[in-house]
Amino acid sequence: MDCYVLISRLAKQIREKRKNRGLTQANLAQLAGLTRQKIIAVEKGSTSIGVIAYARVLGALDCELAVIPAAMPTLEELGGLFE
Structure with a gap:
């Protein structure tokens, strides 16, 4: 699985x-520091964004990462690789 698809x-x-939480980007930024x-x-x-930034955002959203088997990329995701 391509790392760019996973990050996307x-x-x-x-x-x-x-x-879904009704937050603006500014609201989330404040919550995540x-x-x-x-x-x-x-x-x-x-x-170019470090893992810690993703972790802070996920924490601010009361979420966490889970490791699951990867699904095949969609045609839309594959198209994004060539932009």
């Missing part, structure tokens, strides 16, 4: 969880 999935799940720009980068799936 995580970013999408974080964005969806934030929106990060800047809004860092939240934007996390939600874009930036590979």
